[in-house]
Amino acid sequence: MTELECLPYAVGHADEGVCLLVQMGPYRVLLDCGLEDLSLFKDSSKQAPPADLVLCTHAHPDHARGLLALHRAFPKLPIYASEVTAQLLSLNWLGEDVPMFCHALPWRSPVEFLDGLSAELYPAGHLPGAAALLLTYTTSERPYTLFYTGDFLLSSSRLVEGLPLEELRGLKPDALIVEGTYGTARHPHRRQQENQLAERINQAIAEQQSVLLPTPTLGLGQELLMLLRSHHHFTGRNLDIWVDNTVAAGCDAYLDLLSYFPSAVQNFARHQPLFWDERIRPRVRRLSHEPNNGKTAPQLNHPCIILTHKSANFSQYCHPDTGPWLLLLPQYPGRVDSVESSIVQKLQTSKSLQSQIQAGQLLVDTYLLGDHCDGPGTTQLIHNLRPQHIVFVHGSPTYLSDLTSLEELQNRYHLHSPAAGVRVELPVGETFLQPAAPETHYEGELTELETAIMVTLPDALTSDPRWQNFADTGLVEARWQGEELVLRGLSQRELLSRDSETKVSLSIECCQNCLHYRGQRCWNQASPLFGFKVTPEGYCPAFEFSPSAIEGMLDDAEN
Template identity: 70%
Template structure:
């Protein structure tokens, strides 16, 4: 394989005559951000800087490191303002104030929301704004052009072209992209990039090969769940990042038929509220449908038209409740809202989030997940690749298992040179040379199916347990099966789904079982008179010491 470990100080990428190379400093595995150093001929371009620790970019440079020749790159191009792509930019700028940093106009205005924690320190703007769809020549033969990428206002795909007397080399970095239109952002337009004659595509693989329902279906499912919770007298907490998802949710709640005109309070707290203010400053850059909406009523803050949208003042937090909706920060202590005498609560988290909910909070407030995708799914990812037809595809931004799923697709293996490098692994990108694609890792497992009366048993080899996803899949030992066309899809049932009394999938109220027993908490039996005392129990289980739980709000 053409990927090899870089044993340099982190910025030496070899002889300029060797063509194209990519050295990732971060590829968004686990909690690391995205930061990629690309070399095209003699030019070094840093794509994004989402590193919490920028020392790898500084290490090995001569000191004092303030001359242009001592910079870690010739320039920095930023795809969008989310922290996993931008949080290291301020530290990078402080270390190398002469290093030019560029982004779209909207992104340059949103970037300061990544350093709100500077304790009153005034940070002068340092990111230069670039126009969309306008080629800009930065160095001799090096041209960059930005195309809207969906996902977040201001997010762009970056097309780099390096021209020599012999030929032109083209590399496209998608950043985070989304082909579908969302409430506040139009999706990436394939027709703008089709026919680009790419050599290299650096693309995100956040969802691996997963297939998602249509965007409107996702929205309707979420709105229906919130509507049902409110109808049952519960309040709903929606923790979100500062930018993007929170504002999308707010627009959904304001415009969905379940909520328009409804006597309901929507409270917005923390940096999510600051993000809303930032969006209001960008109104001319938002889709025309959003601008039309704003001509008739305020986009976010509105106490006149129902549902009312209000900010939360700190002193109000312990008093808010009784059938309302709260949007707050991912990092907020959610217990400050779920106070006594404020009614029952439901917390809704986006799928595949890194937010940690402790068991104590889960017992106080049921937690469920929802899908409102902010990135393209597997079919969308492969659709973009097939439309652009590059020689090389580099996958970043996703768990190693999900990226391995993409590099294992036969439809990609047969047509492209695929790479999924770890941080610190140099990827050499020979153009027009013979390249033998290494064998894909084994991802299919052959098993046996046996029918025994009323039971069907599926047996799989134990090699499947070597995948890091197996532990989570097998956590409860329970699965759900459903048909998808002619294929049967198996899905693991998580602890969160099982202990959530209000889950869509499990309604135990009419059944005498552990799920409705007053002694069952946290999926364990706490009745000393029961033979199951102190043992983990399944919710459909039963013992002679069963006593019905009369408190419908109790947690399972």
């Protein structure tokens, strides 16, 4: 009999949630329940719950949205989480009368649920209350251990301390279930990401642009608000920050749990309010009522910053009467679409927003504020824990494949990246043949021409979902890395940021000088690029010089 098994109901591919059934000896433990549909559990008998107990790592919807339905279907099934998570769970069902159905567990203290089965919680970073779980099943022969990270972050953010790696070093669990949201990608340090975002917002305010930041109810919105309250670009600045009701509900929930937050956050709150403050600049206020009749509420002075829920109608804020706006969208590395598809669809289908973009009154940009570990952080955790088995979940299949292809992991651990519904046996202390790694190398040809070098690669590359982002602009950057030459696709955002450094001549027929180039997109219906993001250096047969380009050329001629 295999003492350890994992049956993933959902592994967090694309927009699906995470829900994992772990078998430890005779016991079944459900790790998280981010399912929207619980029909997967109907295979069990009518009265039997799908597990002996449920452990929830944190309150984000993709890990917790199915818990209320699960509780209603099986009221006697015990559900456990950290104290903070137990309090925050109700934010997933705003407007509903939600009972307190989740039992709170302490930090760093093993709790025995059933004979020989215990769990211990460690802070995981990522979100207040987020926990990594150490499960132990003890038999007469030996203890079996499984460590589940949930979503984790080693770096500290504004409101959450990072996962305490020192406490876990050398744990040597039999199995590690770890998220791979960002795959092997390497990202700037969290503080650097925050500074880049603060600088972008500061630049917009200096140019008299109001800033709209769509966020989920829990997590990102509160982090942004704390960043704006404490960053040197904004402290003492005569500026209004408005927060809509849905995001404000998450802020209020945080305030009720302030004693559980890091000491630095508690010290900040002793000197000034954590969120709501109309006395100290920048002022933070609730957006207590929605704009009426398409006009912005009278109390909004521009430029300002608004944090609104991602499902809100953006056009109620971005109105021609309120001046220019900058809409900042969070990036989600690992997805085919780097920003949430519902937001993109909203921008594409809203005539009001489209007209604003075409008029140059609404600019759209993205930012990265990572709340998961990047590739080096993930491998750092793995090497410190030193498990026998590693099960990768929560990420795009290609990103998880990148992790299982790492030679430094293949040589030391037994790697698994299961699809939903595929049971994984985790034999302990037995011989295990590592499956062949998926193909990640592509052979091509190199041809030296008189004035250029041509690299030809097989079209199999285009079947990878990442190709779309790599080839977005059709431009690449090459650099040496030791004896290897590395190619990297240039994004629209990077090209635009280089605009200030490298100015295109006004006499060149390119998108930047075109009459129909606005908001990084082509708006000429006669062009095959209509509606698409285009690079400033791009060209199409429907080009027409813009008045500003013509005026600039005349000025150059006079000089």
